Amino acid sequence: xxxxxxxxxxxxxxxxxxxxxxxxxxxxxxxxxxxxxxxxxxxxxxxxxxxxxxxxxxxxxxxxxxxxxxxxxxxxxxxxxxxxxxxxxxxxxxxxxxxxxxxxxxxxxxxxxxxxxxxxxxxxxxxxxxxxxxxxxxxxxxxxxxxxxxxxxxxxxxx
Amino acid sequence: xxxxxxxxxxxxxxxxxxxxxxxxxxxxxxxxxxxxxxxxxxxxxxxxxxxxxxxxxxxxxxxxxxxxxxxxxxxxxxxxxxxxxxxxxxxxxxxxxxxxxxxxxxxxxxxxxxxxxxxxxxxxxxxxxxxxxxxxxxxxxxxxxxxxxxxxxxxxxxxxxxxxxxxxxxxxxxxxxxxxxxxxxxxxxxxxxxxxxxxxxxxxxxxxxxxxxxxxxxxxxxxxxxxxxxxxxxxxxxxxxxxxxxxxxxxxxxxxxxxxxxxxxxxxxxxxxxxxxxxxxxxxxxxxxxxxxxxxxxxxxxxxxxxxxxxxxxxxxxxxxxxxxxxxxxxxxxxxxxxxxxxxxxxxxxxxxxxxxxxxxxxxxxxxxxxxxxxxxxxxxxxxxxxxxxxxxxxxxxxxxxxxxxxxxxxxxxxxxxxxxxxxxxxxxxxxxxxxxxxxxxxxxxxxxxxxxxxxxxxxxxxxxxxxxxxxxxxxxxxxxxxxxxxxxxxxxxxxxxxxxxxxxxxxxxxxxxxxxxxxxxxxxxxxxxxxxxxxxxxxxxxxxxxxxxxxxxxxxxxxxxxxxxxxxxxxxxxxxxxxxxxxxxxxxxxxxxxxxxxxxxxxxxxxxxxxxxxxxxxxxxxxxxxxxxxxxxxxxxxxxxxxxxxxxxxxxxxxxxxxxxxxxxxxxxxxxxxxxxxxxxxxxxxxxxxxxxxxxxxxxxxxxxxxxxxxxxxxxxxxxxxxxxxxxxxxxxxxxxxxxxxxxxxxxx
Numbered sequence: 001x002x003x004x005x006x007x008x009x010x011x012x013x014x015x016x017x018x019x020x021x022x023x024x025x026x027x028x029x030x031x032x033x034x035x036x037x038x039x040x041x042x043x044x045x046x047x048x049x050x051x052x053x054x055x056x057x058x059x060x061x062x063x064x065x066x067x068x069x070x071x072x073x074x075x076x077x078x079x080x081x082x083x084x085x086x087x088x089x090x091x092x093x094x095x096x097x098x099x100x101x102x103x104x105x106x107x108x109x110x111x112x113x114x115x116x117x118x119x120x121x122x123x124x125x126x127x128x129x130x131x132x133x134x135x136x137x138x139x140x141x142x143x144x145x146x147x148x149x150x151x152x153x154x155x156x157x158x159x
Numbered sequence: 160x161x162x163x164x165x166x167x168x169x170x171x172x173x174x175x176x177x178x179x180x181x182x183x184x185x186x187x188x189x190x191x192x193x194x195x196x197x198x199x200x201x202x203x204x205x206x207x208x209x210x211x212x213x214x215x216x217x218x219x220x221x222x223x224x225x226x227x228x229x230x231x232x233x234x235x236x237x238x239x240x241x242x243x244x245x246x247x248x249x250x251x252x253x254x255x256x257x258x259x260x261x262x263x264x265x266x267x268x269x270x271x272x273x274x275x276x277x278x279x280x281x282x283x284x285x286x287x288x289x290x291x292x293x294x295x296x297x298x299x300x301x302x303x304x305x306x307x308x309x310x311x312x313x314x315x316x317x318x319x320x321x322x323x324x325x326x327x328x329x330x331x332x333x334x335x336x337x338x339x340x341x342x343x344x345x346x347x348x349x350x351x352x353x354x355x356x357x358x359x360x361x362x363x364x365x366x367x368x369x370x371x372x373x374x375x376x377x378x379x380x381x382x383x384x385x386x387x388x389x390x391x392x393x394x395x396x397x398x399x400x401x402x403x404x405x406x407x408x409x410x411x412x413x414x415x416x417x418x419x420x421x422x423x424x425x426x427x428x429x430x431x432x433x434x435x436x437x438x439x440x441x442x443x444x445x446x447x448x449x450x451x452x453x454x455x456x457x458x459x460x461x462x463x464x465x466x467x468x469x470x471x472x473x474x475x476x477x478x479x480x481x482x483x484x485x486x487x488x489x490x491x492x493x494x495x496x497x498x499x500x501x502x503x504x505x506x507x508x509x510x511x512x513x514x515x516x517x518x519x520x521x522x523x524x525x526x527x528x529x530x531x532x533x534x535x536x537x538x539x540x541x542x543x544x545x546x547x548x549x550x551x552x553x554x555x556x557x558x559x560x561x562x563x564x565x566x567x568x569x570x571x572x573x574x575x576x577x578x579x580x581x582x583x584x585x586x587x588x589x590x591x592x593x594x595x596x597x598x599x600x601x602x603x604x605x606x607x608x609x610x611x612x613x614x615x616x617x618x619x620x621x622x623x624x625x626x627x628x629x630x631x632x633x634x635x636x637x638x639x640x641x642x643x644x645x646x647x648x649x650x651x652x653x654x655x656x657x658x659x660x661x662x663x664x665x666x667x668x669x670x671x672x673x674x675x676x677x678x679x680x681x682x683x684x685x686x687x688x689x690x691x692x693x694x695x696x697x698x699x700x701x702x703x704x705x706x707x708x709x710x711x712x713x714x715x716x717x718x719x720x721x722x723x724x725x726x727x728x729x730x731x732x733x734x735x736x737x738x739x740x741x742x743x744x745x746x747x748x749x750x751x752x753x754x755x756x757x758x759x760x761x762x763x764x765x766x767x768x769x770x771x772x773x774x775x776x777x778x779x780x781x782x783x784x785x786x787x788x789x790x791x792x793x794x795x796x797x798x799x800x801x802x803x804x805x806x807x808x809x810x811x812x813x814x815x816x817x818x819x820x821x822x823x824x825x826x827x828x829x830x831x832x833x834x835x836x837x838x839x840x841x842x843x844x845x846x847x848x849x850x851x852x853x854x855x856x857x858x859x860x861x862x863x864x865x866x867x868x869x870x871x872x873x874x875x876x877x878x879x880x881x882x883x884x885x886x887x888x889x890x891x892x893x894x895x896x897x898x899x900x901x902x903x904x905x906x907x908x909x
Contacts, residue, residue, distance in 0.1 A: 020281070036191040037184015039419070041369040042451040046834035049369055077184035090182035094174045097799030100642035100807065102181035103370040103419025109182060125843075132843035135834060137367045137420050138642060139803055140810030141842040 008069040010035070011079025019066035026050045028066035029076060037077040037106045041135065048134035051107035051114075052076050058114040060133075077106035080113060089113055089151045098147035100138035108134045112148050120156055124149060167722075168653040169862055172799045173660050175646040177417075186417045189373030189389025194444040197375065198227055200430075200437045201283035201447070203273045203290050204457060205265035208299035208523040208827025209312065212263055212272065212292060220275055220289035225282035228440035229290070230433065231273045232260045236405040245317065252402055254492040258526050259429055265294070266314055266491035267523050268828045269456030271429075276437035276445050299523035299827035303465050303488045306332040306522045314491060314521045334493030335519040339501050339573045347480025347512025351471025355548050359541040360893040361876070362820035363463040363488065366530050367811070367839045370419020371449040372458060374430045378438035386413045386431050391421045391639055392678025396431055397670050403432045404439075414669040415639040422811070423529030424459055426678050455832035459528020460821065462487045462495045464537040468504075468545045476555045478564045480512040481505045485538050487519055490526040495519045496534030499614070502574040503873075504538035506612040507561070507583055507765060508546075509570040523827050529680060532613040532869035536812065536876050540894070543609040543877030548890060557608050558591045566612075566765075582791025582855035583610065583765035589851045590767045595787040604773045604784065607881025611766045611873025615866035616681030617758030621674035622691035624652060624699050626750040630737025632658065632699070634665040634692060637676030638684045642807075642868065643800035647685045648692050650796050651862065655696035657723030658736050674755050682866025685796060686857075687758035693861050694754030706746040707734045760859025764866060766790035768809060768874035772882040779902030781817055781883055787849040788874075793857040793865030801867050806848040808871025814840045815872075816879035818895050 003018040010033070017032050026043075029035040029052070038061055041047035045060040052061045053075035054068075081087035089112050092098070099105045108131065115122060115130045122130065127148045128141070136144060180186040217229040235256055237243050243253040256262075261270050273290050277283035300306045300314070313330050320327050322336040348354060374388035384406070390396050393415040401411050418425060430447045438445040449458070464487050471480040483504050487495035501517040550557040565587060570578045590596055590608065600606055623635040634652050638644065645665040653660045676688065704718040707725035711718075711732050719726040725734045743749050771785040788805040795801040818838045822831045831837045856863025876894060883896045889904040 022281070030190075031193070034193075035184075036187065039188065039370070040190065040448075041371070041419075042834050044451065044833055044835065047369055047451075081183055086179070086182065093182050094178040097172070097175070097643065097797075097803055099178070099181055100800070100803055101368070101370070101418060101420040102177075102186055103188060103368075103417075105181050106184040128842040128845070132841040135369055135839060135841065137369055137422070137811070137839060138807045140806035140840075140848045141845055142806045142848045143799070143803060145842065145847070 004067050006067055006070045008072050008074055010074045011076060021067060023066045024062050025064040025066050025069055026061040029061060035076055035078055039103055039106060041103065048111060049104055049107045051110040051134065053110065053114060058111055075110070077110055080109055088154050092147040092151040092154065096143045096147040096150065098139065098143040104134060104136040108136065108144060112151060116152055116155055120152060122152060166654060168650045168660060169794065169796055170798060171650065172797065173646055173650060175643050176649055176665055177640065177645055188370055188419050189416045190448045191416065192375045192387045193446065194375060194377060197444040197446055198276050198278055198441060199280040199283045200274055200276045200434050200445045201287055202271045202433065203275070203287045205261065205268060205270040205272055207265055207294055207296050208268045209297040210265045211295040211297065212261060212265055213295055214293045215273060216291040217273060219291070220286045223277070223286045223289060225278040226275055226286045227278065227443060228276040228437045229273060230436045230440060232257070232262045234436050235403060255399060256403055258492055259433055267525050269453065269525065270491065271457060274433045274437055276441050300332065301522055301524065301823050301827050303463060303486045303520045303522060306520050307486065307518065314523065318493065318521065332521045333518055334489060334521060335497070337498060337501060337517045339515040340513060341571065341573045342512035344480055344482055344512050344514035348471045350479040352474045353549065353552055354469065354471040355545050355552065356467065356469035357545055357892055359466050359468065359544065361464045361537045361540060362894060363460050363524060364815050364819045365455055365460045365837065366422035366424035368420030368422060368424055371451060371454045372425070372429055373448040374434050375444060375446040376431065376434040376438050377444040378435050384411050384435060386411065386435065387416055388413065388431050389416050389418045389425060391418065391425045391641060391680055393639065394637065394670055394675050395426065395678050396428055399428045400432045400435060404435060412669055412671050415667055418639050418641050421641055422531045423533055423680060426529050426680050427459060429458060451834065452832045455837060456829055457525055459526055461530035462489065462527045462537065464488065466538065466541040468541040470545045470549055472549055472553065474553060476553055476560050476563045478508060478510045481508065481510050483515045483538070483542065485515065485517045487517065487534065488522045488524060488527065489519050490524045491521060492526045493519055493521060495527055496529065498534065500534030500538035503535040503612050504542050506572055507566050507610040508564045509566045510564060513573045515573065531808065531811065531872045535611065535613050535873045536815065539611055539873050540876035543874070544880060544892065547607070547877065547881045558587050561610055562587050578763060579858055580855055581763050581765055582853045585853045585855055586765055586767040586789045586791055589789045589853055590769055593769065593787055593851065595769050595785055595849065600771060603776060603886055604771055605882040605884065605886030607770045607878040607885060609768055609874040609877035609881065611870055613682065613764055613870040613873055615686060615762060615764050616683045617687045617760065618677040618683055619675055619757045620688040620691040621676045621755045622688065622695040623673060624695040624752040626699060626740050628740055628743065630735070630740040631662040634663055635668045635673050636665060636688055636692070637668060637673040638679045638688045639667055641679055642804060643797065644684045646800060647689060647796040651689050651692045652696045655693050656699060656736065657721065682764070682868040686860060686864050686866045689796070689864055690758050690860060691754035691756045694756060695752040698752030698754065699750060702750045702752065703736060703739050706739050706743065709746050710734065762793050762857030762859060762865035764791055764870040766870045766874050768878040770875065770878040770882045772879065772886055774883060774886040774901060776905060779898040779905060781896060781901060783813055783846060783879070785846055787851065788871055789851040789853060790867065790870055791853040791855050791865060792867050793860065794854055794863035795852050796862065796864060798852060801852055802850045804867045805850045805871045808869065809848050809875050810840050810845060812872045812875025813879055816876045816894055816896055818897055820895050
């Protein structure tokens with residue numbers, strides 16, 4: 001099958017790739033571009049481990065086709081924080097022990113960042129509903145929610 | 160034992176050493192490794208729950224231009240030399256071989272029949288449809304009660320029940336019957352003034368780890384073959400794979416990737432031996448990743464059970480007799496956790512007369528694997544529900560009834576040892592004194608409380624601490640870190656060495672770089688591997704003191720070690736760990752400590768959970784509104800991750816109690832094999848989970864540690880079901896208490 005040439009922007013860097021028409025954005029990120037920080041937990045949009053932003057909107061990258069990235073701005077966990085300085089959300093996840101196995105963590109970091117961009121002062125209930133699409137099987141969510149609420153407070157303090 | 164010991168590091172909430180990689184997406188899990196020349200493997204699975212495989216024709220698939228290898232059961236090296244010898248127990252090689260590639264029978268929907276490796280994942284998937292299989296479809300048996308009936312379809316013609324007085328002549332689905340007893344059960348019931356007997360059901364459930372099984376392998380004919388995989392025990396992956404492929408252990412290296420959850424479900428092999436056979440045949444590295452659908456249908460869920468519990472007591476609350484019949488589904492091959500179910504069911508109680516019988520029964524479902532405290536949640540659910548009903552019947556507070564009969568130091572367990580110091584009474588007292596227990600309930604709300612017991616195991620662990628020339632150290636362990644255990648190893652090593660955690664780097668080594676370590680399971684890692692860390696650290700300290708003694712020209716007895724510094728008690732001299740390491744070249748070479756142990760004396764662990772729910776009487780939907788998990792940790796090494804274990808266990812148990820179940824159609828096909836329909840708890844389903852850490856030290860561990868990982872999933876089933884029962888005024892005996900079932904219970908009594 002003929003591959004399609006796609007030009008997109010990922011974490012601020014212009015990126016080109018060739019992809020099969022049926023390949024998901026998740027498969028492209030992981031297998032073509034070696035951006036393996038985005039995880040696959042279900043492939044059906046139910047677990048949120050593959051959460052990325054597409055033109056600022058939070059999506060499951062397993063439900064987006066690679067070709068849909070043409071001309072778009074993609075944000076993945078690799079674009080959040082880094083060697084020099086972690087993002088506040090990442091620091092708070094570590095501080096609150098809000099991860100155990102860590103497989104859901106990249107998706108949750110991406111989703112939390114999207115939540116706080118939309119709603120800098122969420123109530124606990126709002127945070128729980130916004131993150132309802134990100135499954136975590138280890139923590140029972142308690143420490144995740146604490147990390148999210150603490151991140152919100154710290155980020156407001158920074159502003 | 161050092162109860163009065165002041166800790167400098169133990170008990171601190173440090174940042175976990177592997178944390179940075181995990182919050183930035185740098186950590187590599189099972190599906191994250193690709194190798195040059197790598198191709199993709201896929202598995203063809205049975206569309207029938209029970210069928211004879213009459214023939215397999217893979218010629219068309221092999222002719223596909225992108226297909227590089229096809230394997231079936233016939234490709235196991237052992238098959239050509241007469242097949243696998245049947246064996247006993249959970250590691251029966253014959254069963255293992257037939258579970259990961261079916262022999263002459265498909266035993267569950269999704270059972271692996273053949274595997275293909277092709278240049279791309281899509282080509283491998285596509286080529287699966289080119290394999291022709293001739294099936295003779297048989298009626299499936301999907302419920303333990305049906306499977307135990309004499310006329311039931313039989314899965315294995317060579318399965319004869321073990322544990323009966325006489326060896327049966329006919330094959331059946333009952334693999335094993337076992338019996339545990341203490342005292343005189345008939346006399347116990349004769350002495351009772353109140354007797355309650357109830358039947359219970361728990362469904363097949365899945366561990367629900369978010370990371371599917373995944374592996375990348377490379378077969379090398381002359382040198383070292385390699386397996387990279389997500390597992391709780393890479394040494395056991397090596398052992399199983401080497402046996403199935405007739406390889407020497409030394410010719411196979413297994414690297415444990417970061418693991419995205421396991422909960423017992425990643426303690427066996429599914430893909431790894433198959434991938435290695437594909438790699439051998441194709442000459443290429445092979446990657447295999449299960450889909451979520453495959454994880455549900457063809458990995459190892461937790462057993463469904465049917466049980467009957469009967470308890471007798473005096474009117475003053477003294478329990479005189481406890482009896483249970485526990486029937487566990489093993490899935491397609493023998494080996495359910497019926498044994499630990501029998502051993503744990505009544506262990507929270509110090510009762511004279513106990514009788515327990517258990518059955519391990521095969522059905523046409525995937526072979527079960529361990530699931531967090533395997534067997535205990537199902538068994539203790541039944542016992543705790545009857546205890547709570549007894550408390551109501553006797554009009555005694557459920558905490559008081561438990562305190563009156565609680566297991567404690569000296570209690571004779573039904574399975575063998577007498578208990579040493581345990582923390583059940585302390586957990587019950589903490590529950591009684593908690594603000595939660597004193598809070599009044601609102602309309603349509605109910606409260607439930609339950610206790611839980613799990614063993615914790617010891618076993619072999621190996622640790623090497625390599626000191627570097629600048630005084631930093633690497634802690635090399637062999638236990639995959641599933642929930643933050645590297646942070647605990649770092650803390651324990653720091654405490655023993657007197658060297659700051661920031662200078663100690665814990666790593667999980669592959670099977671070549673550290674000696675054998677038993678699987679991360681049985682809540683054993685912080686306990687047993689922690690003891691190996693302590694031993695290795697003590698070995699380092701001993702060598703440090705020898706080096707200092709050599710420098711000062713004194714005897715080693717004249718050297719003290721305090722806070723990472725060697726002290727010459729015969730003078731003013733001091734040498735820090737860093738100084739000793741820097742000078743190691745002049746005192747005999749580099750310093751490295753070892754702790755290769757087989758740990759004994761894991762401390763039994765008890766928990767008590769309190770749950771408040773609110774039930775929507777119109778829809779039957781239950782919301783957990785308040786939850787408190789109380790558990791004895793012995794000594795909490797990293798309290799944050801101890802709390803995390805309590806909370807995670809509680810929430811998995813809440814899911815089990817309220818929503819989770821495998822739903823099968825009449826053909827034995829699972830109808831809800833995805834996270835949308837197999838609904839594990841979401842953030843929006845839950846309140847905060849309060850925790851209380853009780854610390855009654857385990858006398859066998861230098862810091863008093865008990866394992867904390869599993870016990871927390873034992874109490875929630877009964878705590879939640881009791882709360883629902885309390886809210887609706889009907890006793891729920893079948894799980895899950897899902898909206899349709901709760902609504903029916905409400906309507907049936909209206």
